[in-house]
Amino acid sequence: MQNVMKLPxxxxxxxxxxxxxxxxxxxxxxxxxxxDTTGLKPLGKDWVEPNPYRxxxxxxxxxxxxxxxxCAACHGLNAVSGGMAPDLLASGKDCLxxxxxxxxxxxxxxxxxxxKTVVMEGKKNSEGRVTMPAYDKVFTQEAVWAVKAYIxxxxxxxxxx
Numbered sequence: 391m392q393n394v395m396k397l398p399x400x401x402x403x404x405x406x407x408x409x410x411x412x413x414x415x416x417x418x419x420x421x422x423x424x425x426d427t428t429g430l431k432p433l434g435k436d437w438v439e440p441n442p443y444r445x446x447x448x449x450x451x452x453x454x455x456x457x458x459x460x461c462a463a464c465h466g467l468n469a470v471s472g473g474m475a476p477d478l479l480a481s482g483k484d485c486l487x488x489x490x491x492x493x494x495x496x497x498x499x500x501x502x503x504x505x506k507t508v509v510m511e512g513k514k515n516s517e518g519r520v521t522m523p524a525y526d527k528v529f530t531q532e533a534v535w536a537v538k539a540y541i542x543x544x545x546x547x548x549x550x551x
Contacts, residue, residue, distance in 0.1 A: 422525045425456035425533035433531045437506065440499040443532075443539040453540030456533055460525070469544040475522070482545035498542075505538050 429448055443449035457469065464475035471477035481504070485497035512524030525534075 422528040423459045424528050427532035430532050441502045441535045441538050443535045449536045449539040450543045453536035456537045457540050478541050479545045483549050486549045
């Protein structure tokens, strides 16, 4: 009789942990993946700012692929946030709303610098838990700026709606 009671408890426990692992996998693969930047102008070791690929169609295409493989699971398809992680279009839209082109350019440069820092160093919450992995071991400068070129294009498209 005692062994019979253990069977349902074991099944429920196994089901609980099994479904929990499925839910965790539903979030997507958050392991950083390298981005093939073949065809982009090499930028060298020293960081170039502002983003030299902004508006470059080839960089946008490469950045879109890199975004889908590395960012979309948390930041949403087409860079449209589902609320799980910050909206990557928001700060760029703030820049585009500025009146003068000089203000816009300065804002985008600051936005580029913040983006680069977060992508390369990652983010932690106030408890020290990693909320975004660091990509410094996987991404090149070209990869970071290609993804940012894609996000900037999406920002402009969304802003102009």
